[in-house]
Amino acid sequence: MQAGRNCPLDYRLPADSFAREPLFDCQTLYVVGGLYGNRQALHALEKRLAAEPDARAVFNGDAHWFDLDADVFADIEARLAAHTVLRGNVETELGRPGNDDAGCGCAYPDSVDDQTVARSNQIHARLSGTVAQLPGMAAQLADRPATALVSVAGRRIAITHGDEESLAGWHCARTALATAARQQALQDWMAAHALSVLATSHTCAAAALCKPDFAVINNGAAGMPNFNNGRYGLVTRISTQPHPSALYRAELDGLVIEAVPLSYNHAQFIDEFDRQWAADSPAALSYRERVMRGGEDAPQAALLGGFELGQTLCAMGAID
Numbered sequence: 001m002q003a004g005r006n007c008p009l010d011y012r013l014p015a016d017s018f019a020r021e022p023l024f025d026c027q028t029l030y031v032v033g034g035l036y037g038n039r040q041a042l043h044a045l046e047k048r049l050a051a052e053p054d055a056r057a058v059f060n061g062d063a064h065w066f067d068l069d070a071d072v073f074a075d076i077e078a079r080l081a082a083h084t085v086l087r088g089n090v091e092t093e094l095g096r097p098g099n100d101d102a103g104c105g106c107a108y109p110d111s112v113d114d115q116t117v118a119r120s121n122q123i124h125a126r127l128s129g130t131v132a133q134l135p136g137m138a139a140q141l142a143d144r145p146a147t148a149l150v151s152v153a154g155r156r157i158a159i160t161h162g163d164e165e166s167l168a169g170w171h172c173a174r175t176a177l178a179t180a181a182r183q184q185a186l187q188d189w190m191a192a193h194a195l196s197v198l199a200t201s202h203t204c205a206a207a208a209l210c211k212p213d214f215a216v217i218n219n220g221a222a223g224m225p226n227f228n229n230g231r232y233g234l235v236t237r238i239s240t241q242p243h244p245s246a247l248y249r250a251e252l253d254g255l256v257i258e259a260v261p262l263s264y265n266h267a268q269f270i271d272e273f274d275r276q277w278a279a280d281s282p283a284a285l286s287y288r289e290r291v292m293r294g295g296e297d298a299p300q301a302a303l304l305g306g307f308e309l310g311q312t313l314c315a316m317g318a319i320d
Contacts, residue, residue, distance in 0.1 A: 002103075002114075002117065003103030003104075003117075003121050005106075005107060005108050005109075005117060006103070006107065007107040007166060007168055008105070011089070011092070011105070011107070011162075011166045011167040011168050011169075012165065012166055012167075013146060013147060013160065013164065013165055013166060013167065017146075017147045017149075017158075017160075017164075018147065018149050018156075018158045018164075018193045018195060019193065020149060021149075022149050022150050022151035022156060022157075023084065023148055023149065023150050024056060024150055024151065025150070025151035025152070025153075025154065026054065026055065026056045026150070026151070026152055027054060027055075027152065027153055027239060027240050027241075028052055028054060028055035028056070028152070028237065028238070028239040028240070028241070029055065029056050029057075029058065029150060029152050029157065029237070029238045029239070030045070030048070030049065030055055030056070030057040030058070030235055030236065030237055030260075031057075031058050031060055031159055031199040031201075031217075031219060031235065031236040031237075031238070032045060032057055032058070032059045032060065032063075032219070032222045032235050032236075033059070033060045033061055033062060033088070033161065033200070033201020033202065033218075033219050033220075033221070033222060033236075034061075034062045034065075034088075034201050034202075034204060034219070034220065034221035034222050034223055034224075034233075035059065035062065035063040035064075035076070035222045035223040035233075036062060036063075036064070036065035036066050036221060036222075036223035036224055037063070037064045037065050037066035037067025037068075037072065037073070037076060037223065038066060038222070038223030038224065038233070038264065038269055039067070039072060039075065039076060039269075039272065040264035040265045040266075040268050040269040040272075041222055041223045041224075041233045041262050041264040041269070042076060042079060042223075043264065043265075044233075044262050044263060044264040044265075045057070045222070045235065045262060046079070048235075048260070048262070055239075056083075056084070056150070057083045057084070058083065058084040058085075058086065058148055058150065058159050058199075059080055059083055059084070059085045059086065060086045060088070060148070060159050060160065060161050060199065060200070060201055061086050061087055061088020061089070061090070061091065061161030061167075061201060061202065062088035062089070062090045062091070062161065062201065062202070063076060063080060063085070063088075063090075063091070064076065064090055064091065064094070064127065065090055065123065065127070065223075065283075066223070066273055066276065066277065066283055066287070067127075067130070067276070068126060068127060068130055068276040068277065068283075069130070069275070069276050070130050070133040070134055072272065072276070073130050073131070073134065073137075074134055074137075077137070077140070084148060084150075085144055086144055086145055086146060086147065086148055086159065086160070086161060087141060087142070087144035087145070087146055087161070087167075088161040088162075088167070088168075088201070088202065089104065089105030089106055089107070089161065089162075089167060089168040089202070090104065090105065090124070090127075091141040091142075091144060092105055092141075092142070092146075092167060093105040093124060093128075094124070094127060094128060094131045094137075094138060094141050095138050095139070095140075095141035095142025095143075095144075096138070096142060103117075103120065103121035103124055104120040104121050104123065104124035105124075105168055106120055106168060107162075107166070107168040107169070107170065108120070109170055116286060118282075119282035119283075119285055119286045120282070120286065122282040123282050123283050123286075126282075146160065146161065146167045147159065147160045148160075152197075152238045152239065152240070152255060153240045153254060153255065155196040155197070155253060155254070155255055156193070156194055156195045156196055157195070157196065157197045157198075157199060157238060158190075158193070158195050158197070158198045158199070159198075159199045159200075160198070160199075160200055161200065161201055161202050162200065162201075162202045163198075163200060163202075164186075164189055164198060168202060169202070170202070170203060172198070172200040172202070172203065172207065172216060172218045173203040173205065173207065173218070174203075174205060174207040174301070174302065174304065177207050177209050177216060177218075177304050178304050183209070183211065186198070186214065186216060187211060187213060187214060190213070190214040191213065191214075195214065196214060196215065196252060196253060196255060197214065197215045197216070197217065197238060197252070197255065197257060198214070198215075198216045198217075199216075199217055199218075199219075199236050199238070200216070200217070200218045200219075201218060201219055201220070201221075202218070203218060203220070204220060204221050205218075205220050205226070205295075205297075205302075206218055206219055206220030206221075206226045206227075206234055206259060206299075206302040207220075207302050207304060208248060208250070208257075208259060208302055208303055208304060208306075208307040209304040209305050209306060209307070210250035210251075210252055210257065210305065210306025210307055211305070211306060214252070215250055215252050215255075215257050215306065217236050217257055217259065219234050219235055219236045219259060220234050220302070221233055221234065222234060222235050222262055224287065224290060224291050225290060225291065225293075225294040225295050226294075226295050226302075227294060227295045227297060227298060227299045227301075227302075228294050228295055228296060228297060228298055229294065229298065229299065230261070230263075230294060231266045231291070231292075231294055232261040232262055232263045232264070233261070233262035233264065234247070234259050234260070234261060234262060235259070235260050235262050236257070236258070236259060236260075237256075237257075237258045237259075237260045238255055238256070238257050238258070239255070239256050239258075240254065240255065240256065241256065242256045242258065243256075243258055243260055244311075245260055245261060245310075246258035246259065246260050246310040247259045247260065247261050247299055247309070247310055248299060248302070248303060248307045248308060248309045248310055249307060249308065249310055250306045250307040250308070257307075258310075259302070269291070270291060270292070273288070273291065
């Protein structure tokens, strides 16, 4: 298969990935997928965590993408060290330089056009050059786990980048989660593993589903806009108490599961983006319009059942 659509065999998650004991228990958990090398979004998250000193954060992959500058890449890595960090397809492929079979490792479905796939492979190739400038970085990225099992108030939370079967799986995309067959399969899988929530990312489009016995939440992207009502990222928050800034939320067995906007300094981010990626670069061609104008969908498009919109309204260009 074409690089970028190919799904390597080692992306397959072991069947017992979520059969172990949780890494930790907390009262509030943030799950941060798709930071994409946005240092301003990371700063906004750090401010949120400082306001909730007992909260824990898990970065569930693709923390890097736009951080072509080696100093920016290294700065993000240094700041991630304070948290639990998983690898997504970006980190996995950057961790095995010289192997271009999988390209970016996104495992894009047929619905994504070939030009987008090709540009993602080009971004990955250039980012590999950045990693090569940082001694030991490839091994550091490759050494990260692909999954985490944690506990929030005693409820077991599964965290992965793609889905429960593959590091770059697309079965937690909106179209998949909307089907009755997929919902039944998730219900059976989560019951078998005594799980309350599956938190994921990867598809770059937020999705949220809550049923009586389980919830699945895909935060889309922490490091760039997800919706058409503002230039903000999105992170997952799971807690015993609601957050006043939640964009949408559901309640399940004593847990509040939310998508929380991450309003970052857009002007600083776009300056840093443009400094690293020229107007004709693959990153600019694929992402700059979304970074500037927001996503195509309203927040309601992410809600597949059981979640309700909160009171937060994010104005276009809001800066934290």
